Amino acid sequence: MRKLRLQLGSPGRGQGRRRFRFDSGFWGLLACVFPLTLSAATFTANLDRNPITLGESATLSLTFEGGTPAQDPTLPAIPNLQITYIGPSSRFSVINGQVSSSVTYNYTVVPGQAGDFIIPSITAAVSGQKLATQPLRLTVLKPGTTGAGVGSAEGQLALLRLLLPKKELYVGETVEAQLELLVNEKVQGAHDFQPAAIPAEGFNLGKLLQGQQRRVQAGSAVFALNPWAFTLAPVKNGSLSVGPITASLVVELPSARRRRDPLWDPFGLLNPPEQRTLSLATEAQSVQVLPLPPEGAPPDFNGAIGDYSLTVTAGPTNVAVGDPITVKIQVAGSGTLDSLALPNQPAWHNFKIYPATSKTETSDALGTRGVKIFEEVVVPQTADITELPPLSFSYFDVGRKSYRTLTGPPIPLAVRPGGVAAVPVIAAGNRGAPENQPPTQDIVPIKQRLGEIGQIAPPLVQQPWFLTLQGAPVLAWLGTVVWRKRNDKLAHNPRLRRRRQVVRLVRAGQADLRRYAAENNSDQFFATLFRLLQEQLGERLDVPASAITEAVIEEHLRPGDVPERTLSGLHDLFQACNLARYAPIKTSQALAAFIPQIETVLRELEEAKR
Amino acid sequence: MNTPRKSKTPNAGRRLTGFQLRRNSKFQVRVFISGIILAALMVWARGATVLGADLAAEFDSANKLYEQGKFREAASAYEKIVRSGPVSSALYFNLGNAFYKCGAVGRAIAAYRQAERLAPRDPDLRANLQFVRNQIQGPSVVPNRWQRWLGRLTVNEWTVLASIVFWLWLLSLVLGQLRPAFRPPLRSFRVCSGAGAAALCLCLSAALLTRSAPTAIVIARDVAVRNGPLDESQTAFTVHDGAELTVLDHKEGWLQVSAGDQPRGWLKREQVLVWPSGTPGHSRNGGV
Numbered sequence: 055m056r057k058l059r060l061q062l063g064s065p066g067r068g069q070g071r072r073r074f075r076f077d078s079g080f081w082g083l084l085a086c087v088f089p090l091t092l093s094a095a096t097f098t099a100n101l102d103r104n105p106i107t108l109g110e111s112a113t114l115s116l117t118f119e120g121g122t123p124a125q126d127p128t129l130p131a132i133p134n135l136q137i138t139y140i141g142p143s144s145r146f147s148v149i150n151g152q153v154s155s156s157v158t159y160n161y162t163v164v165p166g167q168a169g170d171f172i173i174p175s176i177t178a179a180v181s182g183q184k185l186a187t188q189p190l191r192l193t194v195l196k197p198g199t200t201g202a203g204v205g206s207a208e209g210q211l212a213l214l215r216l217l218l219p220k221k222e223l224y225v226g227e228t229v230e231a232q233l234e235l236l237v238n239e240k241v242q243g244a245h246d247f248q249p250a251a252i253p254a255e256g257f258n259l260g261k262l263l264q265g266q267q268r269r270v271q272a273g274s275a276v277f278a279l280n281p282w283a284f285t286l287a288p289v290k291n292g293s294l295s296v297g298p299i300t301a302s303l304v305v306e307l308p309s310a311r312r313r314r315d316p317l318w319d320p321f322g323l324l325n326p327p328e329q330r331t332l333s334l335a336t337e338a339q340s341v342q343v344l345p346l347p348p349e350g351a352p353p354d355f356n357g358a359i360g361d362y363s364l365t366v367t368a369g370p371t372n373v374a375v376g377d378p379i380t381v382k383i384q385v386a387g388s389g390t391l392d393s394l395a396l397p398n399q400p401a402w403h404n405f406k407i408y409p410a411t412s413k414t415e416t417s418d419a420l421g422t423r424g425v426k427i428f429e430e431v432v433v434p435q436t437a438d439i440t441e442l443p444p445l446s447f448s449y450f451d452v453g454r455k456s457y458r459t460l461t462g463p464p465i466p467l468a469v470r471p472g473g474v475a476a477v478p479v480i481a482a483g484n485r486g487a488p489e490n491q492p493p494t495q496d497i498v499p500i501k502q503r504l505g506e507i508g509q510i511a512p513p514l515v516q517q518p519w520f521l522t523l524q525g526a527p528v529l530a531w532l533g534t535v536v537w538r539k540r541n542d543k544l545a546h547n548p549r550l551r552r553r554r555q556v557v558r559l560v561r562a563g564q565a566d567l568r569r570y571a572a573e574n575n576s577d578q579f580f581a582t583l584f585r586l587l588q589e590q591l592g593e594r595l596d597v598p599a600s601a602i603t604e605a606v607i608e609e610h611l612r613p614g615d616v617p618e619r620t621l622s623g624l625h626d627l628f629q630a631c632n633l634a635r636y637a638p639i640k641t642s643q644a645l646a647a648f649i650p651q652i653e654t655v656l657r658e659l660e661e662a663k664r
Numbered sequence: 665m666n667t668p669r670k671s672k673t674p675n676a677g678r679r680l681t682g683f684q685l686r687r688n689s690k691f692q693v694r695v696f697i698s699g700i701i702l703a704a705l706m707v708w709a710r711g712a713t714v715l716g717a718d719l720a721a722e723f724d725s726a727n728k729l730y731e732q733g734k735f736r737e738a739a740s741a742y743e744k745i746v747r748s749g750p751v752s753s754a755l756y757f758n759l760g761n762a763f764y765k766c767g768a769v770g771r772a773i774a775a776y777r778q779a780e781r782l783a784p785r786d787p788d789l790r791a792n793l794q795f796v797r798n799q800i801q802g803p804s805v806v807p808n809r810w811q812r813w814l815g816r817l818t819v820n821e822w823t824v825l826a827s828i829v830f831w832l833w834l835l836s837l838v839l840g841q842l843r844p845a846f847r848p849p850l851r852s853f854r855v856c857s858g859a860g861a862a863a864l865c866l867c868l869s870a871a872l873l874t875r876s877a878p879t880a881i882v883i884a885r886d887v888a889v890r891n892g893p894l895d896e897s898q899t900a901f902t903v904h905d906g907a908e909l910t911v912l913d914h915k916e917g918w919l920q921v922s923a924g925d926q927p928r929g930w931l932k933r934e935q936v937l938v939w940p941s942g943t944p945g946h947s948r949n950g951g952v
Contacts, residue, residue, distance in 0.1 A: 225891075226898060226899075258928070287927065289897075289898065290892065290897070345898075346898075357898075357899045357900075357901070390901070390927075393802075393927070395802050395901070395902045408799070411799070411801065497796070498761075498788040498791050498792050499761070501754040504723045504755060506752055508751070509750060509751070513819040513872070514819075514823045515868065524827065527835065527838070528834065530834070530838055531837045534838045534842055535841055538841045
């Protein structure tokens, strides 16, 4: 679901003629300042909306690009169509030294009756050159013929309608449809317009482009009309339908509770507007899609549908056999320009033809009008050639409901015998080649060295070993985080730190005891034993180790939960230490016999502590 | 108590205890495994050298065919080397040149794109790919500026770059844990490397997405893109040899494609090469 921006307010008006005179002079002056960089002038005509409903108006824009007309363009009188001049607008830009300017004359077109109107080709002289626009067709619908008309909307807050220019289309034909949102001016504000996807099975849909808001009147009610245009192209024949298009819109209505007090509530803060979410829907529009008639299709018809004109130029025209000639083909008009392709030209069999490059210049936002320019390099193969045969291009004209074939003029050539055939220059690279580089003539030659060889393998990022390897630094970091937390915890807990130190001390002391027993070193053995007992008991009772004597057994341990067997063992060990000072034990076997008892007592003390 | 006296050398007295026997057998197993690995490495290195020499000879003979103007035969010879397994960017480059000279623009583009995966910054390759793309008529998808920028590095280069910065970032975190005094001076480095790692990971993801998006490269001269996957469907537009199209869907031998802003349409699978290979619509008629 898309969210489209919605602006409410009065549409702006054009400028006056006096301002335009100044603008014209200004742009003319700029055109004199940058004469070399200005491109050839063009003159185009556009309608901002088509079709319209009787009672509404459209804006006709006559745009001059790259020059200003010597005189204001004059429009012919068209029966039942009132055309009123609004004013001009102009645009000037300099991008990378490329100057472009345009002047647009705007007119309001108000129909007097429903039907199809043709605005004929309009001519104007620019810099001594006579330019003409394409004829335009304006379709005016009767109110109520397509969806809900404005006339039926007088009492509504908002409504949505879908306008199709035709009910009968050909497969592949592109038409512009309009989605219009009308919001009653009673509404203080409207926002969050969210149309759902357009149901149009069997059609290719273009992008939604928002048009300029304007006001329309229905009876006594005035509506702000917000148009969106999009292109529709049927891809299959039969009876198809477009819509219904549904959308939601949030509107703000004046509070119905009481009137705002200008003294106490000058900004309306105490009476905020009431918000209401509206569900809107258009009616479904049925369309009859016809297949292209098989009869009368020219042999070179390659699917082009629309209304086109053809211009063909070529140069140079005085060449040798093998010299390239660049043929420039412009197909201008309305239709699916992007998909236009040049048909094969059997008459050009005496030429070697290289693939054409092309670019499309559209003149409207929907991309349905404009010009497609092809540049094709052809190389004459014999000196007998006197002309480039006429180029033909066929399309199906949906207006006339028949095939048409456009034929360019034959272009006289002077071809002289030549030597080695030249490789053509690609005249217009259309895919972003750097502008300052000279055109490349051929591909870079092959490489003579094989270079580094290897197997095509899945990328590293998809290989399990590589992904596993990326876990290593993460694990290292997590490990250091845990290590840092433990260190910090130890640094802030001296009792825990002492406990660990004592555990390490006891473990080392037991190894020392075995060594001293093996060495028959009685003094060191009992000194170590006494120190171990002091450290273990001191840590358990949370007193300095030096303060531990045999007396603590009776004073501190016996009242506690230490088993009697442990106390007895402790008592024996202290006694042994005291005796050893006066009567050292002489054999290592006797010393070693103490070790199991020492280990048992120390282990029981450790367990009792927990 | 008499305890057995430990000898300082394992074989002293020629009588080995159980422990010494076990240690000796472990040593022998290690020597045996090391020997096998060394032998395997030597065989592999020898094989790689022989293989490289064979490939170089085949490559030179294919180059000779190309220089003689026998482009079709040269393309076949290059393809034979490609099918044999090991590849290089030069091989695909030359294959692309041979295809182009034969007039097979689509196959040439496919070969150049394969070479681009291996050597994305090769100026010769970029020039030829641009040159060939410029000659394509009609609608075709062209990489945008962002995609071209991402394509300046291979996916593996993006991966290694992102990995290095990621490791540096975690190294700074580890150092901060091991030596808290390093945290303040490493702060800016930590922030920059963290942001860099995140940005590079995004680039890597974008590069992977870009390169894994299936593209159809047209290999027939003129291909009608139809409104539906049926021979009876109307032609929506026409594409030409070498056109690169985005693959949207596939159905029973047909691919739904789009050329940028062009309307969508269906074409037959055998008229295109699907890039990269292995994607749902991958063509079996090969080539590159």
